Amino acid sequence: xNIRHLTFRLxxxxxxxxxxxxxxxxxxxxxxxxPTVSQQxxxxxxxxxxxxxxxxxxxxxxxxxxxxxxxASREVLGRFADFDDYLSALRGGERGxxxxxxxxxxxYVLPRLLGPYSRAFPEVDVTVHIGNRRQMLTRFERxxxxxxxxxxxxxxxxxxxxxxxxxxxxAVAPKGHPLAGRERIAMSELLEERFxxxxxxxxxxxxxxxxxxxxxxxxxxTLQMASNEAIRVGVAAGMGLAVLSEHVLPPEHPxxxxxxxxxxxIESHWQFIVxxxxxxxxxxxxFLRFAEGHLGECVEPRFLxxxxxxxxxxxxxxxxxxxxxxxxxxxxx
Amino acid sequence: xNIRHLTFRLxxxxxxxxxxxxxxxxxxxxxxxxPTVSQQxxxxxxxxxxxxxxxxxxxxxxxxxxxxxxxASREVLGRFADFDDYLSALRGGERGxxxxxxxxxxxYVLPRLLGPYSRAFPEVDVTVHIGNRRQMLTRFERxxxxxxxxxxxxxxxxxxxxxxxxxxxxAVAPKGHPLAGRERIAMSELLEERFxxxxxxxxxxxxxxxxxxxxxxxxxxTLQMASNEAIRVGVAAGMGLAVLSEHVLPPEHPxxxxxxxxxxxIESHWQFIVxxxxxxxxxxxxFLRFAEGHLGECVEPRFLxxxxxxxxxxxxxxxxxxxxxxxxxxxxx
DNA sequence: CACACCTATAGATAATCACCTATAGTGCAT
DNA sequence: ATGCACTATAGGTGATTATCTATAGGTGTG
Numbered sequence: 001x002n003i004r005h006l007t008f009r010l011x012x013x014x015x016x017x018x019x020x021x022x023x024x025x026x027x028x029x030x031x032x033x034x035p036t037v038s039q040q041x042x043x044x045x046x047x048x049x050x051x052x053x054x055x056x057x058x059x060x061x062x063x064x065x066x067x068x069x070x071x072a073s074r075e076v077l078g079r080f081a082d083f084d085d086y087l088s089a090l091r092g093g094e095r096g097x098x099x100x101x102x103x104x105x106x107x108y109v110l111p112r113l114l115g116p117y118s119r120a121f122p123e124v125d126v127t128v129h130i131g132n133r134r135q136m137l138t139r140f141e142r143x144x145x146x147x148x149x150x151x152x153x154x155x156x157x158x159x160x161x162x163x164x165x166x167x168x169x170x171a172v173a174p175k176g177h178p179l180a181g182r183e184r185i186a187m188s189e190l191l192e193e194r195f196x197x198x199x200x201x202x203x204x205x206x207x208x209x210x211x212x213x214x215x216x217x218x219x220x221x222t223l224q225m226a227s228n229e230a231i232r233v234g235v236a237a238g239m240g241l242a243v244l245s246e247h248v249l250p251p252e253h254p255x256x257x258x259x260x261x262x263x264x265x266i267e268s269h270w271q272f273i274v275x276x277x278x279x280x281x282x283x284x285x286x287f288l289r290f291a292e293g294h295l296g297e298c299v300e301p302r303f304l305x306x307x308x309x310x311x312x313x314x315x316x317x318x319x320x321x322x323x324x325x326x327x328x329x330x331x332x333x
Numbered sequence: 334x335n336i337r338h339l340t341f342r343l344x345x346x347x348x349x350x351x352x353x354x355x356x357x358x359x360x361x362x363x364x365x366x367x368p369t370v371s372q373q374x375x376x377x378x379x380x381x382x383x384x385x386x387x388x389x390x391x392x393x394x395x396x397x398x399x400x401x402x403x404x405a406s407r408e409v410l411g412r413f414a415d416f417d418d419y420l421s422a423l424r425g426g427e428r429g430x431x432x433x434x435x436x437x438x439x440x441y442v443l444p445r446l447l448g449p450y451s452r453a454f455p456e457v458d459v460t461v462h463i464g465n466r467r468q469m470l471t472r473f474e475r476x477x478x479x480x481x482x483x484x485x486x487x488x489x490x491x492x493x494x495x496x497x498x499x500x501x502x503x504a505v506a507p508k509g510h511p512l513a514g515r516e517r518i519a520m521s522e523l524l525e526e527r528f529x530x531x532x533x534x535x536x537x538x539x540x541x542x543x544x545x546x547x548x549x550x551x552x553x554x555t556l557q558m559a560s561n562e563a564i565r566v567g568v569a570a571g572m573g574l575a576v577l578s579e580h581v582l583p584p585e586h587p588x589x590x591x592x593x594x595x596x597x598x599i600e601s602h603w604q605f606i607v608x609x610x611x612x613x614x615x616x617x618x619x620f621l622r623f624a625e626g627h628l629g630e631c632v633e634p635r636f637l638x639x640x641x642x643x644x645x646x647x648x649x650x651x652x653x654x655x656x657x658x659x660x661x662x663x664x665x666x
Numbered sequence: 667c668a669c670a671c672c673t674a675t676a677g678a679t680a681a682t683c684a685c686c687t688a689t690a691g692t693g694c695a696t
Numbered sequence: 697a698t699g700c701a702c703t704a705t706a707g708g709t710g711a712t713t714a715t716c717t718a719t720a721g722g723t724g725t726g
Contacts, residue, residue: 008339072416076409083405
């Protein structure tokens with residue numbers, strides 16, 4: 001048997017003929033002409049090297065080999081029908097895999113979206129990577145993930161972005177801070193205080209510093225801690241003040257107060273970022289669609305800023321142009 | 334997914350590439366050039382409609398869809414490897430099916446051959462049809478069986494024949510018959526006796542009658558019975574005399590004697606007959622080969638007359654020229 | 667005997683396949 | 697920076713495929 005010249009099409013034809021018990025009838029069912037089917041059978045029998053059908057009492061019946069081929073063909077075609085179902089699920093975003101990279105601060109919010117999502121799509125494997133902005137930028141450049149969450153997209157030349165959530169940065173102080181009762185505070189009044197800052201690669205720090213620079217201000221004493229949590233607890237413990245994302249604060253925060261500093265909060269927005277040069281996995285696309293539709297149910301309305309429709313519209317959609325090789329892995333920038 | 338353009342070859346290539354983890358390596362293993370493999374993969378991915386491979390950290394790894402396709406391909410290729418084994422068994426005559434049609438008298442001997450054969454080839458289904466010569470001739474003309482056993486082939490234009498067994502016809506009488514002790518009897522001395530004859534379509538009767546005609550003799554009273562057994566028992570019971578195949582007589586036959594009639598026994602030979610225009614099933618061929626090799630062990634040496642080598646040599650052998658449609662069933666003669 | 671229905675064969679054609687060679691881009695290691 | 701190994705692309709070729717129309721021959725029925 002020469003397997004090289006075996007086509008699924010030929011098997012389909014053979015199955016149809018055995019099922020129909022007649023070449024002409026099979027041809028009708030397959031929307032082919034009878035000579036076409038005759039010839040396909042001939043080629044199939046040549047490929048197999050055995051007669052496959054015989055004319056038994058007027059009816060066309062498979063030979064031994066033909067019957068076994070029929071069985072094998074049905075199994076095989078069934079297996080590929082299953083594979084096709086699998087593909088549909090994959091394409092519908094119902095199954096598959098994607099990875100998403102978050103800047104640290106976003107980890108306080110994204111589970112609110114990912115939780116309901118993975119309950120709705122239990123067959124999708126999601127991998128979440130978390131780090132500070134600089135680390136996430138590295139991942140972005142290496143194209144290691146399907147989706148990224150940044151406040152500011154790295155370079156829109158290679159990426160598409162869609163805002164989905166406000167991320168206001170506020171000044172926090174310990175509960176009993178002397179200025180806590182004031183209606184309005186100037187940032188300059190706080191410069192003598194010690195500020196707890198995130199590490200240099202952090203987005204929160206970067207935003208804060210560039211805001212300070214706009215205001216023409218310079219901090220006095222600072223203390224650096226590479227974690228929002230640590231800073232929050234440090235502020236509560238009286239180690240100093242900080243500018244943090246509001247999302248970092250728990251709903252109730254009896255040990256902390258937000259200072260009404262003029263010019264704050266620093267308004268920024270988290271955005272989903274996808275690379276233009278990387279074909280988005282169906283599952284990731286499904287997640288974006290889910291986020292677009294269910295964001296309102298998952299986060300507090302005051303943070304809502306859903307501009308994902310625009311992002312989805314600009315995505316390639318169901319474009320099958322990609323090469324068979326999806327780009328991933330390290331690429332020199 | 335467009336299953337029409339799916340070839341087993343493409344699946345083989347995909348399996349090889351996933352297995353090798355590299356296109357170039359797969360190309361080497363498949364004895365193809367690298368661009369060929371690249372292109373096959375491209376076509377495969379087009380047929381599937383999804384990227385199948387991705388470049389993960391320098392290694393080439395399947396995507397979700399690619400992995401599932403790999404699994405499906407392995408199963409499917411495995412299934413066809415099994416089918417190929419099945420074909421080999423079929424071709425080796427180790428399995429399959431054939432039918433053989435015997436003239437009545439031969440049923441006394443053929444089980445001696447068929448028994449050991451089906452013990453040696455338990456996977457072969459044998460169907461045996463039995464009837465008188467005329468009935469078997471009808472089956473032969475309709476091409477209903479793979480093999481036939483006749484004393485005289487119907488028409489060698491459409492058939493090949495090979496003798497394998499002597500079939501002597503002898504005159505039998507009841508034990509106490511007056512001529513039983515004689516050394517030599519002329520047939521003419523018996524014409525007054527009543528003869529028990531087989532029915533008109535029978536080969537035994539035809540041989541006997543044409544022998545009588547050669548001798549210029551005519552029978553007196555006759556009695557017709559459509560069974561060798563009935564005739565044998567009838568002779569023993571004194572109903573008359575008969576000319577029967579020696580094979581019909583049991584090894585010990587205390588109630589019967591063979592009369593030493595001059596000119597008897599009528600010598601004839603059973604032959605295996607195969608149609609020239611019908612492709613012989615592998616199993617039937619296997620049976621002929623078995624008969625050729627084991628006949629001596631299965632029948633009494635005095636009946637042996639094995640000319641099957643000649644028949645086997647004239648058979649088409651392993652000629653794969655047949656159309657895919659094996660001829661069988663009713664055909665106008 | 668004619669008609670309807672089957673299957674086989676011949677011959678045509680546009681498309682595709684299964685390969686190849688040659689060449690260019692990319693990433694990695696030296 | 698250079699060279700090596702990998703992959704992609706372009707372009708070519710002969711073989712094969714998938715389909716058709718037209719036709720011929722066998723079989724069974726009224």
